[in-house]
Amino acid sequence: MRPSLLDPLFASASALPGVGPKTGKLLDRLLGEPDRPARTLDLLLHLPLSGIDRRARPKVAEAPIGAVSTIKVRVTEHRPPRGKGPYRVLTEDETGDLTLIFFRANANWIEKLLPLGETRWVSGLVELFDAYRQMVHPDRILDEAGLAALPPVEPIYGLTEGLFPRVLAKAAAGALARLPQLPEWQDEKFFRATGWLSFGESLARLHHPQTPQDLAPEGKFFARLAYDELLSHQLSLRLVRAKAQVLRGRPQISDGALAKRILAALPFALTDDQAKAVAEISADLASDKRMLRLLQGDVGSGKTVVALLAMAHVIEAGRQAALMAPTEILARQHFATLKPLAEAAGLTIALMTGRDKAAERRATLEGLANGALDIVVGTHALVQEDVAFARLGLAAIDEQHRFGVHQRLALGEKGEAVDVLAMTATPIPRTLALAYFGDMELSSLREKPPGRQPIDTRAISVERIDEVVAGLARAIKTGARVYWVCPLVEGSEDSDLAAAQDRAEDLRKFFGAQVGLVHGQMKGRDKDAAMEDFSRGVTKVLVATTVIEVGVNVPEATIIVIEHAERFGLAQLHQLRGRVGRGSEKSSCVLLYAGPLGETARARLEILRETEDGFRIAEEDLRLRGEGEVLGARQSGAPGFKIARLDLHPDLLRAARDDAEKLLAADPDLTGERGRKLRLLLYLFERDTALRLLRAG
CATH class of the missing domain: 3.40.50.300 (P-loop containing nucleotide triphosphate hydrolases)
Incomplete structure (x- = not known):
């Protein structure tokens, strides 16, 4: 049974003050799951992605161009649009003028919000146009009471269509008010050494940041919650494993x-x-x-x-x-x-x-x-x-x-x-x-079996494809076999990606019946026949999709061309390259790319040229893409962390693993003082399957 202390967090978000049926449905779409609505807990753990710093309060003349400022101004003139132009409101302070620009705005609304002769605070991006300072569609227009309520740093959340930032921020504030006083489950000595605040205080600081640094994923508020999530995960893994090992084990003895x-x-x-x-x-x-x-x-x-x-x-x-x-x-x-x-x-x-x-x-x-x-x-x-x-x-x-x-x-x-x-x-x-x-x-x-040859890897622009084909012709005459990998099976008018079927047709113009084709949409027998022909040397060029990514072993294949290499992930490129270099002959990999290359794509191709160490490549892939992609999307059974970022928090994961191991060695059923508190943590991050196993004995 979930402790009653946590019940308010598992109540529907629609029950929060100010969340009506319409907002409730939008929260369900953003944070709920097919079989349950969004809950208070989901809102609490939906942390801001970044924040807008509204602390700068300069005079008009001192407001930095291209930055957000919150400025006190007096309204001096309204200039309604002529034709399709914008509505302009002229404002000033003792140092200069600031024009507020509104496109397609309701004149009555503007006049009510910015009455002539009144003083208002406007917050938004200051720009320069024709040497005049202007603010297009200010984010905030406030009187003194409104300014007092303006957060110093406004949190920016992930949203869904129809859900406005201020509505979500208000709902998050309501969720924070429902958070009960929770006991501290972290080890006291470790907790003091980190300088962290409590679970509740860290959540509050992230939803109500005082500085932009408060929202940094490497910062102490984020780190505290990431550690909680990682610890809950490591505890549940170990509890499930311990139960599996206890329930099912049978020595298998062999003399070798x-x-x-x-x-x-x-x-x-x-x-x-x-x-x-x-x-x-x-x-x-x-x-x-x-x-x-x-x-x-x-x-x-x-x-x-x-x-x-x-x-x-x-x-x-x-x-x-x-x-x-x-x-x-x-x-x-x-x-x-x-x-x-x-x-x-x-x-x-x-x-x-x-x-x-x-x-x-x-x-x-x-x-x-x-x-x-x-x-x-x-x-x-x-x-x-x-x-x-x-x-x-x-x-x-x-x-x-x-x-x-x-x-x-x-x-x-x-x-x-x-x-x-x-x-x-x-x-x-x-x-x-x-x-x-x-x-x-x-x-x-990590070691390769003896006799494996290094693979010469080169990145070549697709504009030089004729040179590549001519090079293949020379290699095939000496007995080489070639893989040519494409990202799609067949071409479509709205895609510039090379398609396997189209590429096979093109290459047959040069190499005739020596070109084979294999892709995932073929019948199994046809796939096997195409692979067999290539393996026996009946075909010399095998055009393929990523169906050949793992396990295919033709030692005589010494060249692989990967077309549109910039579209593949780093680990996948490494897997594909591993189809060659399996025999005693020298092998090469040609990465055909279509420019201009983005920064990440360029980094991927550079790393691949530098190293064949799959473990280093995997680490770089994690750095470039994050964990969801490295293992192939979000899989069933994957942790699906809400807060922790494995590319940013590896040290926290190692610490959580050590902590979980030591704790369960001393208190395997979580019945001790800290163990009982940690049961709350497992419920909060919904790792309570492990607790059900404990109860089942």
């Missing part, structure tokens, strides 16, 4: 005999990072706690081999293993990599996708159900109801952020105490890994 056979069949030795990851995973599997580990590795770092060694461990312990990939191309690629190694170790392996023939599917289902199959690789077809395992012990999920939470969980539900290994080829900045996957242990593969 199968792993030795696989290693003997490998054409290369494991890198130090791979060996370390295998050791970490083996320790998890042998433990009586359920494994939940994220294996992240840069492009081509050898995650699939690590996953196979983990599978060998559980198979030796008498269980089965499954590897689920988000696309059919990727599932087939994994199967092709794993099959020879698995069979060399005497393991049985099958592939399951949505396109299996009925007889194939029946045989696979039977093998999984009776235990004859050790390993299955597949798409989300693996989580369909009719798929049953005899004794599933390990669920490996590749590119796990591409699955919804329910799909990720569903595979683990196909057995008892199933250990979970999630994998991603998108290196995740440490900050994001803590926030989004803080319930998982983390293994990272």
Whole structure:
């Protein structure tokens, strides 16, 4: 049960003073969700984006041009418009004149607001026109009483159509008045060291800022609330994880005999990072706690081999293993990599996708159900109801952020105490890994297997496309194979983006039948056939959309051209570039861009030319784009922080993680004095699922 102390915050925002039905509907649109209206709490946590400083009170002659000033003036003359011109009001003080300009304004309203001969305060942007100072549509026109109520810094909020700034500010003030007196849940020593104010005082200062610095995301008021949010998130992650581990765990013991056979069949030795990851995973599997580990590795770092060694461990312990990939191309690629190694170790392996023939599917289902199959690789077809395992012990999920939470969980539900290994080829900045996957242990593969060649990366203007095509012609004559990546499938009149189908037609004029095409709208069989032709060298140029972004492995491909590179995210460009440089030949990546480049696009292309380190690239991507984009929009199951900014608050996240770990080690059920206070915090940031798990025992 939510403590009654918090009830006022979970009441509808429509019940606040001055919020009528019309404003209530607008607040619902801005802050509500499909199944619930906006609440007082939503208004409190909807913090200003910035503020307008209204503290400057200069004389007319001293008012800085191009800045907001609040000036005391006397109204000397009204000049109604001639034709379609503006309405002008002449005002003055002892230092000079200021003309107030109104377009399409109601004359009666202006005369009432600015009576001749009266003194008024006007606040707005001062500009110079024909050497005269003017203010177009003043933000505020006030008498002395109005000036007394003018906030020194006016908060600027995110709005929705029809909702006016002052209406939202008034509603936020009403919400603040409903905030109860809350106990301090932060550690006393830490709290004193930061110099922060309380939760309520920090909220009040952000909704009623005294200086523009009060609203800085790095400032102490914002930091206090960001830390509260991050701490609530880290606590809930750990509580959920602890419950999952306590409820479900089963040691899986192996002496490594199968792993030795696989290693003997490998054409290369494991890198130090791979060996370390295998050791970490083996320790998890042998433990009586359920494994939940994220294996992240840069492009081509050898995650699939690590996953196979983990599978060998559980198979030796008498269980089965499954590897689920988000696309059919990727599932087939994994199967092709794993099959020879698995069979060399005497393991049985099958592939399951949505396109299996009925007889194939029946045989696979039977093998999984009776235990004859050790390993299955597949798409989300693996989580369909009719798929049953005899004794599933390990669920490996590749590119796990591409699955919804329910799909990720569903595979683990196909057995008892199933250990979970999630994998991603998108290196995740440490900050994001803590926030989004803080319930998982983390293994990272930074080293490339021996023999990988560096990739020569160049940015070239699309105006030089003829030179690029001529260069490809020379390379193809020497046996090279080329990817050409486009952002769209087919052209449209309102888009200047190169389209894959159009580009394939263009390139066929030069290279004829040597040009293949693959994109996400093709049927699975056609996609596979196009990939197979390219892999076998039947086609030399493969025009593709980002369907080839992950998992596609053709070592003979040594050139990739990425058209409209400026439109792709940095991590995505890095993933695409990773399709080449997979063999022993020198490889190159051509980033074709259409100018003029914006600052962010230019920075992206520069970083890509400078480095192939996916982890550095991920950190830069976070800095340039923020966390919502780095992981591919807002995913189901992602934290969706309201206040915390992971690009600005990484230190706060680390501190919150340490704090949560220490606290739960000492008070795992949050029943101590601070623990009881922190339960309020979990309700405030709606992380109370963890509390329900605690109650469920």
